[in-house]
Amino acid sequence: MIELEKDGGLWTVTINRPDKANSLTEAMLTELAQIAESAGEARALILTGRGKVFSAGADLEAAKAGLAVSPLWERLSSAIARLDAITIAALNGTLAGGAMGMALACDIRIAVPSAKFFYPVMKLGFLPQPSDPPRMAALIGPARAKLILMGGQKITAQEALDFGLIERIIESEALMDAAREIAEDTIAAKPEIARGIKAMCQS
Template sequence: MPEFETLTFTQTGPVTSIVLNRPEAANGMNDTLTRELVVAAALCDTEATKVVTITGAGRFFCAGGDLKAMAAAPDAGTFVKGIADDLHRALSTFARMDAVLITAVNGTAAGAGFSLAVTGDLAIAAESAKFTMAYTKAGLSPDGSSSYYLPRLIGIRRTQQLMLTNRTLTAAEALDWGLLSEVVPDADLTARADELAQQMAATSRTSNGAVKRLLLDSFGNGIEEQMELEARYIAGCARSADGQEGIAAFLGKRAPAFG
């Protein structure tokens, strides 16, 4: 297991926990954090992992890109491109892996932190969490897949409002808009994330991976293409060990024991 400087990585059975761990910098993304996130994501993309949780240490989930590091770089453009490229490699892995990604937003999620928060297959937040794009306030443009996910989650008009006016949403507003799966009291966030992780750990990794791939492809396909994928994926699931176990358990009127 590699030694991480800016995050903690804990594997407990089929559940992996990642904690962004730069609390002194509001968990801001510098080149070290995004580079380590690529490594962490690759470690999650294995058959041994069924669930991944991501949260932040301290008061912030993630305040976005580390502007101090950007200002200190000899070439800000090259530096930021490297950070964005690494972040995008990590997010692509999280999106394409079979494991379910749970984002547990413990505090303010700004900029790339906002982008990361909404990539969760299941996104939960503490009541006190706040969400803001904040990019244009610093003369920057969005990254971290937000221009992909936000229009799909909340539509173009609301996305424009968030990105152009930097409106701040409360957790309750983010839930109402469709950015989150659920909101819980601050004191309950860790326990709820753990409970949800254990619930997902008992499900089929094969099925979950198929769900993720189908949903990622759905906006780019016509109905016939999408139905062909559905037919192929459900057939693959039926052939798999998880599919065989699920069918047998249903017919035997017992709980399935997925691998």
């Protein structure tokens, strides 16, 4: 249910469980973390999903069993954030719950017009993963982060673009081409130059 395609320096990771809104089981989340941890040789990493939802977060039954508060989410987002590669979340649809962490950890987020963004963690009675609120606040500001995390608001793609949560809105049929086009210059550049620019942007 997690697909990995390698094309030279470009790694594309696809969540393929569309019948369950690409919700993540413990095994899927572990596999995603392992891929991110092993992607040191990748020059670009694209995360996407099959169907009309990027990911609804934790699988309902797995969440009841404790996956919603598992350290696996933080392990995944931390592994993505550590990569020298340019990391792109190509959001083919709605992004919800703990799955938002992997997108927040990416360098760039693009989304289809129908995408919605929400993280109903407080309503469900537990805290978000430690890195998610500061990453969100760094992108959109503390007040808007609280609007999503404390106000429980569902944000449209246009609002997400206006807020700075995503960088572009792309029509569904062009989404992956756009993600690959963004990655092209980094893949073609000298690795030390690409690493240096990423480090400068983060400092």
